[in-house]
Amino acid sequence: MHTESELLHAAHQFLLEMNREARVFTKDEFRQAVNSDEMFERHWLTGFSQFLAKVDDGGQQRFVVGSAFGGCLSKEEFERRIHGMEKEGGGYSFATHLAVINYEFFMPVVHEVKLKKELDSLFYKDALLERVRALGLAEVQCHFPRDEKEGEIDYLERLCRWLGDKFGGYSMSNVDGRFRMCTLKTKAEAFEGLARRGEQYLADEETVVVRFIFKCGQSAAPYSSDFDGRCDLPSAQDDRAIKRDAYLVQYFFWKLFVESIVKSVNGEAETWLVESGIRNCLHIWSRTDSATLFQTQDAGGPWYGRLLRTIGIG
Numbered sequence: 516m517h518t519e520s521e522l523l524h525a526a527h528q529f530l531l532e533m534n535r536e537a538r539v540f541t542k543d544e545f546r547q548a549v550n551s552d553e554m555f556e557r558h559w560l561t562g563f564s565q566f567l568a569k570v571d572d573g574g575q576q577r578f579v580v581g582s583a584f585g586g587c588l589s590k591e592e593f594e595r596r597i598h599g600m601e602k603e604g605g606g607y608s609f610a611t612h613l614a615v616i617n618y619e620f621f622m623p624v625v626h627e628v629k630l631k632k633e634l635d636s637l638f639y640k641d642a643l644l645e646r647v648r649a650l651g652l653a654e655v656q657c658h659f660p661r662d663e664k665e666g667e668i669d670y671l672e673r674l675c676r677w678l679g680d681k682f683g684g685y686s687m688s689n690v691d692g693r694f695r696m697c698t699l700k701t702k703a704e705a706f707e708g709l710a711r712r713g714e715q716y717l718a719d720e721e722t723v724v725v726r727f728i729f730k731c732g733q734s735a736a737p738y739s740s741d742f743d744g745r746c747d748l749p750s751a752q753d754d755r756a757i758k759r760d761a762y763l764v765q766y767f768f769w770k771l772f773v774e775s776i777v778k779s780v781n782g783e784a785e786t787w788l789v790e791s792g793i794r795n796c797l798h799i800w801s802r803t804d805s806a807t808l809f810q811t812q813d814a815g816g817p818w819y820g821r822l823l824r825t826i827g828i829g
Contacts, residue, residue, distance in 0.1 A: 520594065522554045527593040530566060534580035539570050541577050562597040614731040614757040614793055616764050621787040624689055624721040626780045633779045634685060634725070637771060640675055646771050647674065658766050681764055682771075686726045694718050727772070729764045731793065732757030761793050 517525075529548035533540055545563065549555045555563070568581035622630070636642045647655055652667070659677070661670045696715050700708070708714035733756060773788065777800055780786055788798040 517551065519554060522549055522551050523558075523594050523597060524590050525549050526555075526558075526563060527590050530580050530584055530593075534584060537579070539577045539579055541575060545578075558597060612730045614761070616729045616731060616761060616768075616790065616792045618727040618729075618768065619789045619791075620725040620776060621722055621789070622725075622776075622780050623783060624723045626783075627687070627689075627723045629779050630723065630725065630776065631687070633775050634772070637682065637775075638684075640679075643675060643678055643771070644671060647671070650770055659763060677763075678767065678771075681729055681760075681767075682727075688724050688726075690722050690724060692720055692722045694720060725776075727768065729768070731760035731764060757793075 526545070526549050529545060532538075542559075546552065546555045566581055566584040567578040570577045570579055637646070655674070656670075659674055662673075665673075694717070696718050700716060705716035709716060732754075777786060782802070783800075784802050786800040790796050790798065
């Protein structure tokens with residue numbers, strides 16, 4: 516009795532030979548080469564057939580080895596891909612999250628390395644706890660209350676679970692941009708300023724964009740067979756939980772991420788943070804002679820005034 520590995524080896528050898536000789540073959544010929552009906556049928560739909568291309572000649576269904584087989588030169592790679600395809604073939608669950616907060620930081624690309632280092636430290640529990648303790652437990656508990664009779668260790672464990680669920684990662688991309696360095700001028704005025712005084716009117720700069728996306732509340736709509744992406748989404752059923760999550764995401768994002776990022780890029784003329792989703796606004800840090808000035812444009816969300824008071828801005 517042959518093992519599955521030996522039977523997959525026979526399948527691999529058959530496909531190698533068919534590919535090398537550019538031959539057309541039938542499903543039954545492939546089955547005979549494997550020499551196990553049970554194993555062949557088990558792997559046919561989710562594995563073997565993915566490597567084949569059908570030949571349409573009007574008669575019996577026939578195949579050639581397809582382009583997907585191209586990288587399978589070793590038996591080990593072939594087995595790995597067969598089993599990988601079957602795992603992938605199990606399908607996906609689907610949910611639509613009805614309330615999200617999206618943050619995008621824009622800053623010069625020269626800060627990319629230290630920015631990654633700063634953000635990556637927050638993937639670790641000990642680093643998060645250090646930041647939380649630096650904020651002061653008395654302050655943190657005003658926003659993330661401790662349960663009655665809950666000890667400090669249990670409280671911090673619960674807080675870390677919440678933070679770990681909300682803050683799972685970020686994405687980073689580089690984009691090219693061009694910016695005006697002073698007030699609007701005519702082309703002649705800009706050329707004159709550059710020629711006579713060395714005043715740069717336009718500047719080309721590569722910008723790094725850091726994006727964070729947070730789900731708020733248990734607001735996932737389960738998959739429905741009649742949902743095709745165009746249907747109206749159901750209204751959120753946990754509005755109170757969404758508001759509470761949004762408030763906490765805004766507070767902890769500001770305290771754990773924003774303040775660290777702004778410090779790491781200190782000295783830049785401007786740093787922008789675009790917030791969208793539950794509320795839509797633009798936060799700008801502008802360098803002044805004495806300090807970094809913070810301002811927010813279009814900050815008219817239901818939690819914004821409370822958030823300003825919470826983090827001590829304005």
